[in-house]
């Protein structure tokens with residue numbers, strides 16, 4: 001019986017300009033690309049953890065891939081035996097399993113523009129490119145006045161999302177929450193407090209979105225908006241089951257994947273019909289490494305015209 005096999009490839013991607021987050025400076029990310037083969041069916045997936053998110057590391061995922069010795073049945077048995085572990089590897093395996101549908105996906109999605117600094121002229125440039133929603137990183141250095149200066153130049157149909165990446169304390173989170181709830185052009189404040197912070201109960205779910213915390217135990221019960229990174233969310237069938245019971249809005253978001261992970265993440269995001277913009281404005285940020293094949297902009301789309309076997313060969 002053919003129980004399937006796999007091969008994998010570790011790649012490093014260096015940012016053109018180091019990415020400044022609330023947790024430090026990210027200069028590069030490592031990814032593992034996965035190719036599975038079972039009964040002549042080929043699948044591709046990508047293991048792309050993101051610094052400071054509660055998942056396995058690339059090294060931990062690689063250890064599992066090594067010890068299963070390229071037997072797909074051994075790999076899936078190891079992963080299934082360790083419940084609630086290896087979410088990135090589970091996501092990659094889900095991508096491999098659905099690859100026949102993923103590779104033929106060419107649908108379009110509305111995309112939010114990503115700004116890494118609260119700069120009104122950068123925001124204006126994004127609005128000028130046609131983005132309606134802009135997502136902005138904030139930290140303890142950002143002031144409410146900074147955000148007001150951006151709202152001043154916002155078009156009347158433009159909106160903002162603020163993402164603190166868990167960097168605020170409870171007092172700061174409270175004043176930001178009050179501000180965000182009073183501004184109609186701000187959609188939500190994302191991850192104000194660290195993962196597991198008890199203060200979330202007192203802030204409440206109205207216009208408070210979870211991202212990092214959604215992946216941690218208990219996060220899935222949040223009644224407010226939830227940001228889902230397909231690359232980090234774990235098994236996609238389990239995710240779909242959760243999605244049918246969650247009534248709050250879900251925003252899908254990239255974890256800076258290569259074209260393999262991006263094609264899969266766009267496909268997963270398109271499984272739901274949403275009027276909200278998703279977070280895929282992550283292209284063009286790496287040194288030219290021939291691992292991006294999609295187009296950027298306020299509308300993003302899957303590509304059904306790519307020769308993935310050829311791309312895999314070029315990557316290997």
Ligand SMILES: [Mg+2]
Pocket residue numbers: 163165190191211212227
């Ligand atoms: Mg976030």
